[in-house]
Amino acid sequence: MAVQKFSLSGFPEWLPEQRAVELRFLDIVRAGFERHGFMSLETRSVEPLTGLVQGGDVGKEVYALRRIHDETKDAGLGLHFDLTVPLARYVVENAGHLAFPFRRYQIQKVWRGERPQEGRFREFTQADIDIIGRDVLPGFMDADAALAMLDVLNELPIPDITMRINNRLLMEGFFSGIDISDSAPVLRVLDKLAKIGEDGVRRELSALGLSASQIDACIAISRIHSANDEYLERVAQLNVVNDDLDNGLTELRSIANLLRDQYPTSITVDLSIARGLDYYTGTVFETTLNGYESSGSICSGGRYENLARTGKTTFPGVGLSLGLTRLLAILFGVDALTVDRATPSVVLVAVVDEENRPIAQSVARDLRRRGISCEVSPTAEKFGKQIRYADRKKIPYVWFPDTNEVKDIRSGVQVPASSWEPAMDDLHPSVTFEVEESS
């Protein structure tokens, strides 16, 4: 399945086969979210610019809209850059109509007004789940949300994944315990550990005014990651005493255990995860594809103690966002996904001659009533040519209305239509994930 160059940089558009893969992914994602009791929501694509820019992160690249027949001024609207800002607004606006905790999923396009040369996506699809409480949201909801996403990731035809977990409270407590009061710049430096190495991190932390022992402690905690309970002991060995650290560790352990209980090999506690700690207030998630770690996180999220607020009411939330376009782009890029056909058609109904097209049409109608997707041959050429048309579209069966026989054009087997049933596997296009073995 060749990856085409997009005709507009940053705006992906798939070929029909790739779209068939995406559609299958979307079905799996939706079914998984629904199994876990998340309800569908769609918000409009635009927000008032004031809402987008106040959203904390002024650095976000936003596309503003202008009516083309109104040369003079902006419409005051921008395309949303994520699904969290719209959710927060929606919850505040419609709180009276919602049952809390509000479990919703939302699968929509988002836009980033990136500079074209950066090669990033400027339009892409995200699949988000969030659980929003009114005033309170129990801690175990963090696991509840993550389990829904893990269920989905487990069902998708993709490589095994690793979900990394950290906790903001734990990190804040740790920094506080070693007398660092402003943790944000420290976290930003620690986040670069993989990129600039330990020496680089030490230099930059030193420039922030940290002492040698503070720097040692920061490096030490960032090095802690473990797929079992070992991290508890390693944190204890750092001998930092702080209540938030202890409480954060308790939270982290509880969530990690709930997830490991069902996905023992997918969960890693990783105290180096700093990204997102600026926005989230508790648990933080990041997810990579095993073997594709350098492609970055395909699914991130965490807990906001204060997603939204109106009057005296606060709405705490926890959520995860799956970057569907990014995930597909990674796997299309290594040709790892194949689909047996792009068309939904299971059957091509052949046409004997144009005069008898109505007979073919009525065969098609009966097939559709049985729920079997089909199309009638666009021409009444020789059957050989009609079969070639089916073959080109990878339609598995051809129905001949003159003899009322059905041919499986892959095997060549032809049977009377009366005794024919399509194999269950043939009813819908099927997607397989496979990576070529490197020799």
Added chain:
Amino acid sequence: MAVQKFSLSGFPEWLPEQRAVELRFLDIVRAGFERHGFMSLETRSVEPLTGLVQGGDVGKEVYALRRIHDETKDAGLGLHFDLTVPLARYVVENAGHLAFPFRRYQIQKVWRGERPQEGRFREFTQADIDIIGRDVLPGFMDADAALAMLDVLNELPIPDITMRINNRLLMEGFFSGIDISDSAPVLRVLDKLAKIGEDGVRRELSALGLSASQIDACIAISRIHSANDEYLERVAQLNVVNDDLDNGLTELRSIANLLRDQYPTSITVDLSIARGLDYYTGTVFETTLNGYESSGSICSGGRYENLARTGKTTFPGVGLSLGLTRLLAILFGVDALTVDRATPSVVLVAVVDEENRPIAQSVARDLRRRGISCEVSPTAEKFGKQIRYADRKKIPYVWFPDTNEVKDIRSGVQVPASSWEPAMDDLHPSVTFEVEESS
């Protein structure tokens, strides 16, 4: 299901119950299109402004984009205002990868930069099907496309519909036969017949320089509409002789008969349909909901002999576009659609106390493995309160893990979990259409 006022005029956003209805509609639409062998396609949301504006209709209201960090200039991009312009571009760009005739459906948001005060939708969802040929596309494909849409309209929980058909060739031939060479302004006037009445139309046609007998003929042909073959005789009675008129009539009759064959009561030949005759080259479709004619067409389309062109290759097409947002807005507006619940959850698993939450979690896991959507109670309050939570969300069943019994909270019937199966009808939210009888 109350219709809320949208917080941003023209940008609809549904409540969860309404979204559940929309999702059901989307499922029916997609399944119908796929039964007819249309494959899914998504195009990017933006087109170069040059592509949007050259698209013939400069009057279209377009939203142009500007990167917010680039104060000085437009990005040169606009949000698409329909799905036809992007399709034409996509077909030209990817012709080498497509099998023709290319049958695709596309369900996406489109945007119109309307002035806010007009109360029109500025963002809405369309569901399009098109069949695109390379160089040729047989006439019966017009019926093939319309039959797919009729199948969908027939499956949706909506009022009965009337699909009106006309033919551009027929109309052009007729005008030519009465010596009107420039038909476009005449068609625009005739389109106002219902709005400004016969006298108004006569006045305006006269202002265009038409003679009294030409005006009589124009009025006469616009008055022809029939649910059977009567229109053939009525056209003949007008005694206009023209080859295009005859050929157009033959085309129209052939398509009308193919559609009536399957939908005898839904098809009307209506020679007053002028809207769209500027863009289309042959068959034209318009569809209204019976009883809601004043709300306008919910589904229009027709044939383009020349959807796109590249080098020596032309791509003729025929398609129909269902205005999903418009359709829902009409029916939500009269409270005609109800859904039994917004949540996908079939079961609420009760929690005896927080210590035993893992038991409830494992019940939920088993239910999900059986494909049954569920959620675990967010609290371990008294069962009465947990049942009230289920009732508020209209979750039909509550599972009690202490006794392993399941209660249908609508009937109050409680059975051992081992013998319990949810009714098929309860597996997914179900939507019903019902209009209150006027007394």
